[in-house]
Amino acid sequence: MTPLLEINGLKKSFGGVIATDDVHLDVIKGEIHAIIGPNGAGKTTLVSQLSGALKPDAGTVLLNGSDITDKPAYARAKLGITRSFQITSLVMGMSVLDNVALAVQARDGHSYRFLKPARKIAHIREEAMLNLAKVGLAKRAHDLTSELSHGEHRQIEIAIALASNAELMLLDEPMAGLGPNESASLVAFLKELKGQRSILLIEHDMDAVFALADRISVLVYGRIIATGLPDEIRSNDAVRHAYLGEE
Numbered sequence: 001m002t003p004l005l006e007i008n009g010l011k012k013s014f015g016g017v018i019a020t021d022d023v024h025l026d027v028i029k030g031e032i033h034a035i036i037g038p039n040g041a042g043k044t045t046l047v048s049q050l051s052g053a054l055k056p057d058a059g060t061v062l063l064n065g066s067d068i069t070d071k072p073a074y075a076r077a078k079l080g081i082t083r084s085f086q087i088t089s090l091v092m093g094m095s096v097l098d099n100v101a102l103a104v105q106a107r108d109g110h111s112y113r114f115l116k117p118a119r120k121i122a123h124i125r126e127e128a129m130l131n132l133a134k135v136g137l138a139k140r141a142h143d144l145t146s147e148l149s150h151g152e153h154r155q156i157e158i159a160i161a162l163a164s165n166a167e168l169m170l171l172d173e174p175m176a177g178l179g180p181n182e183s184a185s186l187v188a189f190l191k192e193l194k195g196q197r198s199i200l201l202i203e204h205d206m207d208a209v210f211a212l213a214d215r216i217s218v219l220v221y222g223r224i225i226a227t228g229l230p231d232e233i234r235s236n237d238a239v240r241h242a243y244l245g246e247e
Helices: 043-051 073-079 096-108 115-119 122-134 150-163 180-192 206-212 230-234 237-242
Strands: 005-014 017-027 032-036 058-063 081-084 168-172 198-202 215-220 223-228
Touching: 005 043, 017 032, 017 043, 017 223, 032 043, 032 206, 043 081, 043 168, 043 198, 073 081, 081 150, 096 122, 096 150, 122 150, 150 180, 180 206, 206 230, 215 230, 215 237, 223 230, 223 237
Parallel strands: 032 198, 032 215, 081 168, 168 198
Antiparallel strands: 005 017, 005 058, 215 223
């Protein structure tokens, strides 16, 4: 079976600092594949190369068997890759509904210039509301995004990813800044997405990682030192020494 995402020999350096060093990795359709590693391991740099925000120095990125290594971020988004950031990129002065409606507009190829009339178009409004309902935010649809909590902002970002119909969701530290209850809610929701979306998850919260991941890859100093099932990673001596032993 061809992986949804296949990474071969990906390398990226900044001056004399090697951020990703011959990374080989794949994501199977419908799985949650987590990448863990200490600070400075190169995780966000790797995701930036997958989203198209950074061009690798060497290596290839394949999506559904097609080479997308040289495609920019907007082209990858059209092909079905969406990314959420450690720092939210929502428009705080707009309503929750408007933020999700933008994603529906972009996916359908409509202009961004006429958001207000487009929001009143039934299929855009209905689809945006449907995705907000999936993440439990339908009742907050008409509130300003700035009025919602950090955890709710994460939920909006997931709704936006769903609205884009992305095959692959790149989630960069989705639990960052969340309280225990918010983290538990987000973990529960992401569990419901298993099999429906493919997710590459960058996360420091080991409880969340082991609760969600089908497979885990460990990135240390830009290199993948192990990939396996959660129990295999938990019991791997090299991983425990390099990372898990710090927790």
